[in-house]
Amino acid sequence: MTFEVQDFIPEHILRMEAYVPGMQPASPDIIKLNTNENPFPPLPAVISAINQAAGKLQLYPEPSSRPLREKLSSLYGQSPESFLIGNGSDEILSLLFRLLLPDGGSCLSSDPAYSLYPVLAAMQNGEILNVAVKSDWYLDLAAMAARAKESSRFIIITHPNAPTGLIEKREDVTRLIQEVPCFVILDEAYMDFAPAGQSFVREAGTDFPNLIVVRTFSKSASLAGMRTGWCVGHPDVIAQLHKIRDSYNVSLIAQAAALAILAEEEANRARINTICQTRDAFARTLQQMGFTVLPSATNFLFVKPPEECTARSLYDSLLSRNILVRHFDRPGLRDYLRISIGSGQAMEKVQKVLGEVLPSA
Numbered sequence: 001m002t003f004e005v006q007d008f009i010p011e012h013i014l015r016m017e018a019y020v021p022g023m024q025p026a027s028p029d030i031i032k033l034n035t036n037e038n039p040f041p042p043l044p045a046v047i048s049a050i051n052q053a054a055g056k057l058q059l060y061p062e063p064s065s066r067p068l069r070e071k072l073s074s075l076y077g078q079s080p081e082s083f084l085i086g087n088g089s090d091e092i093l094s095l096l097f098r099l100l101l102p103d104g105g106s107c108l109s110s111d112p113a114y115s116l117y118p119v120l121a122a123m124q125n126g127e128i129l130n131v132a133v134k135s136d137w138y139l140d141l142a143a144m145a146a147r148a149k150e151s152s153r154f155i156i157i158t159h160p161n162a163p164t165g166l167i168e169k170r171e172d173v174t175r176l177i178q179e180v181p182c183f184v185i186l187d188e189a190y191m192d193f194a195p196a197g198q199s200f201v202r203e204a205g206t207d208f209p210n211l212i213v214v215r216t217f218s219k220s221a222s223l224a225g226m227r228t229g230w231c232v233g234h235p236d237v238i239a240q241l242h243k244i245r246d247s248y249n250v251s252l253i254a255q256a257a258a259l260a261i262l263a264e265e266e267a268n269r270a271r272i273n274t275i276c277q278t279r280d281a282f283a284r285t286l287q288q289m290g291f292t293v294l295p296s297a298t299n300f301l302f303v304k305p306p307e308e309c310t311a312r313s314l315y316d317s318l319l320s321r322n323i324l325v326r327h328f329d330r331p332g333l334r335d336y337l338r339i340s341i342g343s344g345q346a347m348e349k350v351q352k353v354l355g356e357v358l359p360s361a
């Protein structure tokens with residue numbers, strides 16, 4: 001009997017490329033600025049909630065994360081039925097692609113955007129049409145709207161965008177949502193680092209029935225390792241997502257940790273403000289050193305090194321000094337580095353090392 005594994009795997013899965021996450025080096029000596037993690041550990045109240053929940057691990061968690069949905073409901077003025085909690089926002093995104101992009105369908109995004117989307121489309125044997133950003137790196141929302149009217153199941157926008165860090169004007173995004181005859185998904189992973197009043201969480205599913213907003217506890221809540229995210233939208237679409245998720249998709253510990261951080265909004269806001277201040281000070285420093293720095297509404301900076309050195313060579317020099325940033329080696333992005341904002345101390349070290357490695361310094 002002959003048995004070939006690939007005879008049993010769908011052709012489009014055999015063909016697709018896997019997502020490449022940023023490196024997670026084991027060495028504690030590395031200043032890790034490559035995956036936009038929060039430099040602060042979880043708040044003490046979160047750690048104690050995790051410890052308490054650990055004592056109840058013989059039990060299954062609440063299947064639909066109801067207490068967490070109720071808390072989000074009270075915070076954002078939407079019904080608990082408007083929310084779905086996931087094992088990281090990556091799971092939410094994956095569920096959305098599974099639901100909204102049946103075999104052969106097409107959806108729309110921008111280039112660049114979060115690089116997971118094309119992988120999720122490929123998994124569905126679907127197609128993602130990427131509309132190039134304009135020369136200033138902002139989204140071409142008019143072109144996206146025009147394409148969406150031709151045919152698309154949904155538009156997905158990283159808002160603020162990655163790896164650029166830019167945020168679109170609220171009124172322009174509103175116009176797009178109102179104009180297009182399909183779902184609009186806003187991936188607001190970095191929204192807590194943007195100026196206040198930019199999020200569409202309160203409008204998703206109510207003012208705009210075609211809008212779904214995706215959020216995560218990974219970045220601003222210091223819980224990347226916990227894997228918890230959520231989305232909000234019209235209860236009719238959220239109900240369909242609940243049908244296709246795993247029955248216990250969010251662990252008991254993850255639910256407890258997320259509830260605890262939501263009760264600590266003020267303390268966490270102070271930390272977010274510190275990260276934003278560190279970001280803005282570091283951006284000014286880089287500009288003084290001759291970098292081109294895009295204005296950031298996130299916890300990272302997208303920067304082009306001064307003329308005399310390439311992004312790749314600077315990436316290598318930083319790595320040789322134990323500083324890990326992100327370089328996307330693909331057309332359009334390869335002249336830039338994406339640098340996550342770490343602690344004030346980490347960024348001072350980066351500044352010092354840059355002073356030593358840049359040819360003009």
Ligand code: PMP
Pocket residue numbers: 087088089090091114158162187189190215216217218224227228229
């Ligand atoms: N969206 C964007 C834009 C991201 O950068 C990330 C993290 N890489 C995610 C979603 C996923 O975050 P998580 O699964 O940790 O919630």
